[in-house]
Amino acid sequence: MGRVAYCMVLVLAALSLEGAAALAASEAFKGNIYNPGVLKAVDSVLKVKTGDRAPDFTLPAVAGGTVSLSRFLGKKNVVLSFVPAAWTPVCSDQWPGYNLVKDIFDEHDTVLLGISVDNIPTLFAWTNQMGTLWFPVLSDFWPHGRTADRYGVLRSDGTSERALFVIDKKGIIRYIDVHDINKRPKLEELVKALENLPK
Amino acid sequence: MKRIMWLVFLAALLPGLIAYTAVRPPEPGEKPPEIVLPAPSDRSDRIYLGAPRTGFFYISDLKIPVVLIEILSIYCPYCQKEAPNVNKLHEMIEKDPGLRGKIKIIGIGAGNSSFETAIFRKKYGIPFPIFPDPDFVIHQQVGEVRTPYFIGVRNRPDGSSRIFYSNVGGFGDPGAFLDRIKQLSDLK
Numbered sequence: 031m032g033r034v035a036y037c038m039v040l041v042l043a044a045l046s047l048e049g050a051a052a053l054a055a056s057e058a059f060k061g062n063i064y065n066p067g068v069l070k071a072v073d074s075v076l077k078v079k080t081g082d083r084a085p086d087f088t089l090p091a092v093a094g095g096t097v098s099l100s101r102f103l104g105k106k107n108v109v110l111s112f113v114p115a116a117w118t119p120v121c122s123d124q125w126p127g128y129n130l131v132k133d134i135f136d137e138h139d140t141v142l143l144g145i146s147v148d149n150i151p152t153l154f155a156w157t158n159q160m161g162t163l164w165f166p167v168l169s170d171f172w173p174h175g176r177t178a179d180r181y182g183v184l185r186s187d188g189t190s191e192r193a194l195f196v197i198d199k200k201g202i203i204r205y206i207d208v209h210d211i212n213k214r215p216k217l218e219e220l221v222k223a224l225e226n227l228p229k
Numbered sequence: 230m231k232r233i234m235w236l237v238f239l240a241a242l243l244p245g246l247i248a249y250t251a252v253r254p255p256e257p258g259e260k261p262p263e264i265v266l267p268a269p270s271d272r273s274d275r276i277y278l279g280a281p282r283t284g285f286f287y288i289s290d291l292k293i294p295v296v297l298i299e300i301l302s303i304y305c306p307y308c309q310k311e312a313p314n315v316n317k318l319h320e321m322i323e324k325d326p327g328l329r330g331k332i333k334i335i336g337i338g339a340g341n342s343s344f345e346t347a348i349f350r351k352k353y354g355i356p357f358p359i360f361p362d363p364d365f366v367i368h369q370q371v372g373e374v375r376t377p378y379f380i381g382v383r384n385r386p387d388g389s390s391r392i393f394y395s396n397v398g399g400f401g402d403p404g405a406f407l408d409r410i411k412q413l414s415d416l417k
Binding site for chain 2: 061123124126127129130131159160161214216217218221
């Protein structure tokens with residue numbers, strides 16, 4: 031009986047600790063990050079697959095104007111980085127990491143488009159804390175999450191998945207990573223996907 | 230039955246107790262956390278630290294009077310912004326014959342892989358070692374601090390070690406910070 035109780039203790043303790051998501055919040059955000067806790071890893075069903083033509087979209091950019099995916103057709107490979115929500119833990123340090131690898135994007139003739147379902151004023155305030163991002167940040171706020179939904183990465187709570195799509199110059203999707211929303215995708219995986227793009 | 234109830238009660242308390250002890254950053258005057266690091270694969274990093282060729286070592290095993298530990302994340306904008314300052318600090322230490330060998334800098338990349346720390350070092354030309362901490366093990370040991378976070382450790386010849394500096398955020402002017410390190414660590 032004693033052993034059973036001991037095991038119960040360990041299991042209960044482990045279960046209680048399991049929910050604690052590790053993160054290293056940057057001082058740049060000065061404690062203004064809202065922690066939603068551990069979320070369901072993936073909460074949507076993809077509507078596209080590798081080999082499909084990437085659905086086109088036109089979205090407003092934080093820097094002003096709009097950006098259409100079709101603008102890059104025949105000219106550049108494109109990485110779409112959907113992040114779930116501004117001012118949340120993992121999202122807040124995903125895009126600044128891409129500042130370190132601009133040369134790798136350049137080397138593979140690739141542009142990056144950051145997309146969130148937040149509105150422009152929120153994205154403006156949030157991305158200002160990240161320093162200068164070299165890539166356009168686009169708002170998929172209205173009609174709410176339409177682009178995320180067309181790719182099948184709109185979650186049931188109105189946020190998007192943490193998802194990466196690599197699209198070649200012909201507009202064909204070559205790589206998809208709908209990542210566990212609680213975790214940041216590793217740079218090496220994305221770099222590997224860029225290296226695998228048709229030359 | 231009473232015993233089981235007690236154990237269940239303790240199990241419910243355990244995470245809270247662990248969280249309490251884990252989330253508190255180290256404070257000056259305290260013994261530094263026992264941080265274990267793998268032997269650096271890069272030869273110049275091993276020479277810089279006097280670290281072993283293989284296996285693992287404790288930071289406290291290094292025969293260095295002052296170790297400045299920077300907890301960072303390559304994704305953190307302030308860590309990126311602070312990188313040139315830390316490089317400057319390193320340069321000032323290495324150029325001063327009275328300090329060279331007495332103060333060493335170690336970076337810990339919280340949540341970062343070795344690929345990511347290598348990218349960060351290359352991007353900013355960082356001359357001191359940065360150890361990946363992909364599973365946040367060390368980050369949790371030091372209280373899950375915000376980044377960048379600097380911890381100064383003073384190692385004495387008798388083998389004792391104490392924290393003399395523990396602070397979140399950038400340190401500002403490298404020259405003024407170096408003076409502060411010397412003063413707080415009582416480095417002659």
